[in-house]
Amino acid sequence: MNTLDATHDHHELTFVKKYVFSTDHKMIGIQFLFTTLVMLLLGGALALGVRWQLAWPWQNMPIFGGHFASEGGQISPEFYTMLFTMHATVMIFLVVIPILAGAFGNFLIPLMIGADDMAFPTLNMLSYWFMWPAIFFFGLSFYFGGAAAGWTSYPLLSSMAEAAPGSGTSQTMWLLAVTCVGVSSMMGSVNYMTTIINMRAPGMTLFRMPLTIWSMFITAILQAFALPVLTAAGFLMLFDRAAFGGALEGIHTSFFVPSGIIINNAEPTVGGGQPLLWQHLFWFYSHPAVYIMLLPAMGMVSDMLAAMCRKPIFGYKPMAYSMAAIAGLGFIVWGHHMFTSGMNPALGMTFMTSTVMIALPSAIKTFNWIGTIWGGKIRFNTVTLNCIAFVSQFIVGGLSGIFMAAVPVDIYIHDTYFIVAHFHYVLFGSTLFGIFGAIPFWFPKMFGRMMNERLGRIHFFLTFVGFNGTFFPMHMLGVAGMPRRYADPYIHPYLEHLMPMNQFMTVCAIIMGLAQLIFIYNFISSIFRGPKSGRNPWNANGLEWSAPSPPPHGNFETVPIVYRGPYEYSSPLVEGRDFLMQTEYLPPPPDPDPDAGPEDDT
Amino acid sequence: MSRIFWCLFFTAWPIVAIVVCAITPAMDWGFPGNREAATPLGQRIDDLFYLILGIVTVAFIGTMAALSYVLIKASKNKDEKAWFSHGSHNLEVIWTIVPAGVLLFIALYQLDVWAIYRVRDYENRDADPRPLHLVAEVTARQFEWRIRYPAPGTRFTSYEQVKDWLAKPHAGDVYAVNRLLVPLNRETLIYLKSGDVQHSFFVPDLRVKQDAMPGQSIDIWFTVNRAGTFDLTCAELCGWGHYKMRGEVEALEVKELESRLRELKQLQDYDGFTPPGTAAASGEVTR
């Protein structure tokens, strides 16, 4: 339970060592934050391309149309497949996962548990720098046209270069990039688990950890167990490919390739493999991945809501146990992505049961959040608004998931826009709004300044309205039977009447996209010109708020001692204020036993 | 002032959502054609959908109302401190047991539909002696549906025969593309194959969907109980032409189906020769 001895020298570090190849978890966290925010803009731009095509199919598309100037700005169908593939890929692998685990996990974990840095600082730095080969490979993928087999990358479309334009070198680059992201995540997860288990400050028992730490811990376990499967699947596909990166002759395995398939009038495949295998391996990782993309946000929102409502979190242990249950159940539900895939139908029953049960801990958490607000003293600022939006939209996302869990209904809505609505409500409506709340909340700790409140609210309002305008109608589109990944749905008679709705959604999406510029401006200008904050601008309880803003190398002036849990807001033990920090020593009440030690509520 | 605004904001948006859902049928945003499914299983799927919709709506209204309520109360709270509560064991128990019960109910209730849809027949088919209404083999390929019907009048009496027919082309087979003819009010069996990558046979009006896996031949069965023409689309990304795979499933009375198939066969056997003195026959598919 001891913090590491300060093994590093306290001499002045060079610019490169301090800002570029830093091993300080705070700097690494901020590096992740900057990188992922840039990637967020890229992913958003790709999504706007998708939306444009759905609203005004085959019209001159802004920005991307320049690539097709000789066709009048009209994109081609394979370009569209690349747009949605890379949108999802960038958002999942380069934005949401790194921002939650890499940016916030890195920054907050040592601060919240009272450590001076991560257990393995150099490994931590490497986990950030492994993102850059990933970005480089994704860039190369774009250079060769961009992977275009969906972020799910199902073979044979993805594994045979003849099958789709993006399945040649682009797909190989994509696989290498995903491998790099996986390595980065695995490095991070090892670090987090070790740090959380071994480096908590004295008095910080497991059940005195903030829920953010619980969520990061559970997420790290998910990453550690699920990622190797994806990496392995990626290698299997690389070996299957005819040309390994275009330069070397292929290894020519057939893990996913059955015999005798002729694509693009090429030679028939030699085969013996099974495309379904990829789906199992891929979803074995990707389902826990969606919880990797959700749990940290859940943990952070819990902390923020408690602070903003000046109340303890309602049901701390049930919250922690629910997160563990979500993670545990998350490992046994992957088949619900495959109900129509041709796997043994009996598996449909087992996966359906476990999937339906995952709704339970999610529901428990939702009720507990509402319970946290209940009887509180709420202040409506940017942080609070985004957290309430998290809860509100998580309700929608969670409830829409129940439709899909019911297998017969899923037969109908699988691969329609209903699914798109569901996962955007949980990934964007919940997680990203949680991030939009977490950034202003911990910004003072990161940079010593506050973000602009007014801009934050305007950004929230526009994003919320734009988001719901874009994604709520997708539930209707799904029930109407509009399939996903269609460049021009309107050639189908039963979908023709849906164009006005799609146009409305695109306009909302554009408004939402432009609103993000407000956020970026707020973020950047506040770094330089925001009003200075003190150590604890929110009067919050966590250990991080007892450190200076921003914390120096080593985080705390002295080793913190933890006396209580993180949610003792409005505690009757103190007069005149409504928060009681974890590190604050209170003299014991007059007690017959003079030998009693500090408060101990394990 | 702004507190009232935000409380109203978070109360108003669920109301808007519910209103939008309520007007969905009237605006023709819901199920295709705003009609029930054209198969009995599809109708059961619709029933299940509405059941879940009902439960989910209750949960939605309940939680959103609770959220609004606590927001309003919390925003008006003038006390020096908030309610110092770490939770309520009783509440936790209640809101664990009740949702668990509801979810378990949903899970068990729909097992039957799934069993009928896929599992029961899958397990029984080799032992099942009933005549099999194999209608067609549909091969999904980039980017069309290639259909092969057995010779008109063929009756299959065992799965062995079916497997034999599926294994290779037979004399008398009728070939078509993109338009699938199926019998009305009779159980239809389709074998789905893929010519190249993964596709998915999706007929929204029938609530039928099955992925076509390369290397596999997957059976789909359904009974259409409403005459008409239904859109067929592909529901698994298969390349740049994924959206182009526009097909049609036409449900006809059995007799009419047979005569249409015979007509197709005739067109397929057209040799271009017109005996002198007769009008030239058209060799084209006109319907």
Next chain:
Amino acid sequence: MISRRLILPLLALLPLGFGCADYRAEFVNDERVAQLDTSSPVAADNVRNSLLEHFGTPNDLVAWGALPIDYGEITGTVLSAPDAHTLRVSLDTDPTEQFSQVAVVLGDATPAHRTAAHYDATTHTLTLDPLHSTAPTAPTAPTAPGTPIRLIGHKLQAGRKAFMRHCMHCHGVTGDGNGPTARYISNHRLNPQPRDFRRGLFKFTSTKDGYYANREDLRRTVRQGLAGTYMPSFLLMKSKELDAIIEYVRFLAMRGEIERRLLAHLKDLLPDDDGTPPGDLKTLEKELAVDGFAEALADATALVAENWTNAEDPQNGVLPTMARLPDTPQSRLKGRNLFISTKINCAKCHGEGGRGNGGFLDDFQKNPETQQSYDTPGLRDAWHNIIRPRNLTSGIYRGGRRPLDVFRRVSVGIKATPMAGFATNVLEEDRWHIVNYVLSIPVDGAFFDEYGQQYHGRVRLFETHKHKHDDHDHDHDGHDHNKPEPSTTTTPSESQDKKSQP
């Protein structure tokens, strides 16, 4: 000094600045026009301008009366002319589709052209567009009540719109088979490549040798698709849309052909391979590009128009004069024997077993334009793409699987490919025997034993082929492959030569 408050709004406007360029699709000229530019800009300009004048651009098409294209014409009479840009008209047929920017021809005796911007069906008002009138306008366009009026071009426009939506991404804006999908960045290109319309050549036709494809052929191709290729079936497309696309395809084909013929006329003006212009440039230029150009254009146009018109004549279609012979085992055996006979020798390309792996594939063909051998062995089509003979065991027939279709292939071959027609030297009844045999291969197999029994399916996986023009070093086993053998255990030397192919 920009006020800080302006930064945010300026940021918001940034995306607008990025993306609002107005791109217009343009026809692409043949690459030789650019080459011509280096030696004789006058000639190149003439080519470009005449194409522009007679065909226009995709957004501003020209309906040229000299070509046999159905542009879509609506006739009517002028009722009144409320002002200079508006006409009240009574049209003979109600246009069921929106159109705009169609050519308006007023009057009979001295027809004057305008462009119609909009037609309002409720008020029967035609709005003339004063700004985009590219055609010459008579000083006083006759607009007296009773003047006959013709609106020309709505079908071509509809065709262009539908073509850009459904076809352009493969076939290209100019119909050159070079759309974005055809040339996607990848290790592989579409196989076969989408058709380049600009030669006026289409492979699967119903017309005799030397004649073009007619509308029915094109319609069939679009409706049925070409099985086994990336040309999908558009069976469910509405007839009207389909017909409009066909007209537009013909339009693109004729444009390409006229360009090609003009370039052929000007070929002496082209620089040679290392860029040096021809010797007597000035004289040639005057003769070909200035004086003789108009005539060359007129000749090219007349020829193209005649070719396309002749294709529609039923007399030029290929139809059998006898019914298909009964599909009996004896007929098939006869067909088989003809298949492997030295006279017809289908096996030379299609292989002994009909698998498309005949020995001819190892030979180097000659490029008919340059008379040089191609670099790699194999058969080529008129666009110099490598093509393979059809694998007849697969049951996939690109041109159609009806007996009539196969009969046509055997009789006149496939235009623009080495698949020759045998109508001139093979009796019709023999051709029907071949048809019966070919159609039976996927079902019953390609081989007959000495008892006339057919083998089913794959007797041999590996085949050695007999090289009649044998220059290569191959290990051959000296078998006589004209006589099929019941079973073969392949020796290692045989399996080396496997060319197992679909």
